Amino acid sequence: MTQDKEISVRKAWITFLVLLALTLLVEFAIKAKTPFESSQWRGFGAVFGFLACAAMVLTAKLLGYVLKRPESYYEDSND
Amino acid sequence: MIELIPPGLILLCAALWIAVVPNHWHRLGLFIGPILTLMAIWSVPDGVSLTAPFLDYELQLIEASPERRLFATIFAIMAGVGALYAFKHARRLELACGFAYASGAIGVSFSGDLITLFLFWELMALFSTLVVWFGGTPGARAAGIRYAIVHLLGGVILKVGIEGVVVHTGSIDIQALQAYNFDTYMMLAGILINAAAPPVSAWLSDAYPEASPSGSLFLSAFTTKTAVLALILLFPGTPLLVYLGVFMIMYGIIWALLENNVRRILAFSIVNQVGFMVVAVGIGTPMALNGATAHAFAHIIYKALLFMSAGVVIYHTGKEKCNELGGLYRTMPLTAFCGIVGALAISSFPLTSGFTTKTMISEAAAMQNLVWVWYVLAAASAGVFLHAGIKFPWYVFFQKDSGLRPKDAPWNMAAAMLIFVGLCFGIGIYPEPFYQLLPYPTEFSAYKPGKVVFYLQLLLFSGLAFFLLLPLMKRTNTLTLDTDWFWRRLGAKVSEQATQLISKGYGKASNSVSAGISAALKPILPSSEPSKDSVPAWSIGTTALWISTLLSAYVLIYYW
Numbered sequence: 001m002t003q004d005k006e007i008s009v010r011k012a013w014i015t016f017l018v019l020l021a022l023t024l025l026v027e028f029a030i031k032a033k034t035p036f037e038s039s040q041w042r043g044f045g046a047v048f049g050f051l052a053c054a055a056m057v058l059t060a061k062l063l064g065y066v067l068k069r070p071e072s073y074y075e076d077s078n079d
Numbered sequence: 080m081i082e083l084i085p086p087g088l089i090l091l092c093a094a095l096w097i098a099v100v101p102n103h104w105h106r107l108g109l110f111i112g113p114i115l116t117l118m119a120i121w122s123v124p125d126g127v128s129l130t131a132p133f134l135d136y137e138l139q140l141i142e143a144s145p146e147r148r149l150f151a152t153i154f155a156i157m158a159g160v161g162a163l164y165a166f167k168h169a170r171r172l173e174l175a176c177g178f179a180y181a182s183g184a185i186g187v188s189f190s191g192d193l194i195t196l197f198l199f200w201e202l203m204a205l206f207s208t209l210v211v212w213f214g215g216t217p218g219a220r221a222a223g224i225r226y227a228i229v230h231l232l233g234g235v236i237l238k239v240g241i242e243g244v245v246v247h248t249g250s251i252d253i254q255a256l257q258a259y260n261f262d263t264y265m266m267l268a269g270i271l272i273n274a275a276a277p278p279v280s281a282w283l284s285d286a287y288p289e290a291s292p293s294g295s296l297f298l299s300a301f302t303t304k305t306a307v308l309a310l311i312l313l314f315p316g317t318p319l320l321v322y323l324g325v326f327m328i329m330y331g332i333i334w335a336l337l338e339n340n341v342r343r344i345l346a347f348s349i350v351n352q353v354g355f356m357v358v359a360v361g362i363g364t365p366m367a368l369n370g371a372t373a374h375a376f377a378h379i380i381y382k383a384l385l386f387m388s389a390g391v392v393i394y395h396t397g398k399e400k401c402n403e404l405g406g407l408y409r410t411m412p413l414t415a416f417c418g419i420v421g422a423l424a425i426s427s428f429p430l431t432s433g434f435t436t437k438t439m440i441s442e443a444a445a446m447q448n449l450v451w452v453w454y455v456l457a458a459a460s461a462g463v464f465l466h467a468g469i470k471f472p473w474y475v476f477f478q479k480d481s482g483l484r485p486k487d488a489p490w491n492m493a494a495a496m497l498i499f500v501g502l503c504f505g506i507g508i509y510p511e512p513f514y515q516l517l518p519y520p521t522e523f524s525a526y527k528p529g530k531v532v533f534y535l536q537l538l539l540f541s542g543l544a545f546f547l548l549l550p551l552m553k554r555t556n557t558l559t560l561d562t563d564w565f566w567r568r569l570g571a572k573v574s575e576q577a578t579q580l581i582s583k584g585y586g587k588a589s590n591s592v593s594a595g596i597s598a599a600l601k602p603i604l605p606s607s608e609p610s611k612d613s614v615p616a617w618s619i620g621t622t623a624l625w626i627s628t629l630l631s632a633y634v635l636i637y638y639w
Contacts (some may be wrong), residue, residue: 013210016539016542016543016546020539020540020543023532023535023536023539023540024536026532027532030528030529030532030551031323031532032527032529032530032532032533032536033527033529033530033532033533034453034457034533035442035445035453036445036450036453039117042277043536044533044536045532045533045534045535045536045537046537046539046540047540048454048457048458048461048537049461049536049537049538049540049541049544050540050541050543050544052457052458052461052462052541053461053462053464053465053540053544053545053548054464054548056329056332056333056336056458056462056466057465057544057548057551057552058551059333060139060226060332060333060336060337060419060552061336061551061552063333063559064337064559067559067560068337068555068557068558068559068560069336069558069559069560070322070557070558071557071558073558074558074568076328076568
């Protein structure tokens with residue numbers, strides 16, 4: 001069962017990586033376009049999407065240290 | 080003939096029918112009500128078609144235009160499909176309140192003047208609060224009270240603004256305004272409170288997840304989107320809205336990333352999506368306003384789809400925390416499929432309605448040369464895929480095997496979800512007929528090969544970021560502080576302290592006063608120390624009776 005699961009997870013990853021590669025390779029036929037000159041280089045969408053998400057996850061993680069509270073936080077005080 | 084009946088009134092009558100007619104006959108109202116309402120919406124001609132005198136003013140009860148009609152249409156569709164989804168599980172009165180709430184939203188859509196708008200605005204506040212209360216838990220009661228306070232306060236702010244504008248301009252017409260003085264800023268603030276703009280966005284994620292799953296579905300559609308329509312009609316092209324919208328977009332993503340409760344994740348993503356619309360209204364060009372209208376229409380559909388999918392899971396498992404769910408695709412493939420379609424649409428994946436509507440807003444930003452806004456919207460599209468597009472289906476339907484084996488959706492819920500799946504793909508694959516309905520003529524073509532390649536790269540690589548960074552997003556049983564901390568914690572503490580202080584002070588003062596009085600009366604009264612027991616205690620009933628008698632006597636004497 002666990003082995004089956006590992007195989008299917010690996011298959012999913014391989015499919016996903018192939019898709020990612022395809023979105024990059026397709027640019028040799030159809031160039032990705034943005035409205036601005038500054039972002040017309042190959043693979044911009046991929047780099048921008050990845051970095052934007054990484055930045056948001058890290059921001060959330062850091063804010064979490066400050067803003068996360070136990071679920072009963074408000075119940076303890078007054079509700 | 081039907082164009083003379085306000086469409087909102089038809090739905091309000093349906094709500095009344097549902098509330099009072101017993102024995103399943105109420106279901107007639109659930110299905111015929113929205114259909115008649117839709118017919119009425121589409122037979123109303125452009126311009127003002129029904130007026131009524133009120134004080135010195137001429138109220139314009141029905142004023143139609145393409146954007147008003149589109150908003151009203153999606154509100155009516157939402158009520159009808161929502162009823163199909165909920166009629167077996169939800170309580171009859173809850174459905175009636177949901178319909179009355181929707182009728183308020185449709186009433187706002189067709190209001191030709193500020194007074195009518197305000198009346199329907201308050202109708203929505205009233206019935207949406209009841210929908211929250213139908214959650215039936217102590218949490219829902221408390222959240223409903225907080226929700227009501229925010230919205231009643233928002234209503235007062237809006238009213239102050241409206242009265243100022245009416246007094247100073249002499250006109251009650253709904254027309255494009257500039258926010259430049261106290262009156263207009265108050266109006267703008269009142270509307271923005273309903274749009275869940277900062278600093279009061281917290282009411283949304285606080286209240287919506289506390290309602291019943293069907294209640295959340297109704298709540299997700301109306302309040303914020305009527306606020307967007309009001310902004311389109313009253314404050315198009317207000318630069319402040321661009322900044323507020325960008326903040327809402329980012330806030331929605333970050334807070335959703337921190338959240339563990341499935342419905343609260345979806346609630347944060349409402350704020351995020353409404354942020355896109357608010358940015359569009361701020362840009363204010365015809366393309367941007369088309370984008371705001373189209374996106375609101377598409378958003379209601381896919382957001383409802385997400386709430387429906389989550390609702391089936393909650394009805395069948397009783398759980399709604401990411402860390403307690405997982406692996407449900409095995410036994411609920413249809414619900415998983417519908418949830419994934421909603422998730423793809425909200426992420427503006429090509430071929431879905433999100434792509435054909437949201438990218439209109441980005442293009443409007445690019446056309447105005449708002450470079451930074453375009454980049455923020457692109458980053459936000461990636462972020463939406465991250466927090467809603469993958470996070471929701473991944474934690475609920477895949478992730479790990481939670482051991483739960485719930486049944487799939489019953490036929491009515493499945494049918495409701497499939498209708499919306501059809502609309503998500505319909506508007507996504509063949510958007511042209513939908514574009515024809517938008518307020519301004521448009522040359523926009525959603526599918527340009529280069530653009531599609533860019534968005535595919537953007538979205539798929541944010542997917543890669545999600546899976547690589549999964550360890551950083553471990554679910555925890557926590558809540559995330561928000562601005563509601565100020566009224567739920569700080570405000571509560573301050574009022575508690577103040578009450579203690581006042582009651583202490585009052586106790587001391589009244590003690591010294593009564594001591595003074597008894598000292599003064601000592602020489603006069605023979606028994607100067609009346610024991611507490613000798614004073615006959617009045618029941619509250621007797622007191623109330625006396626007060627009402629005295630008041631009646633006063634009124635009688637006054638008129639005599």
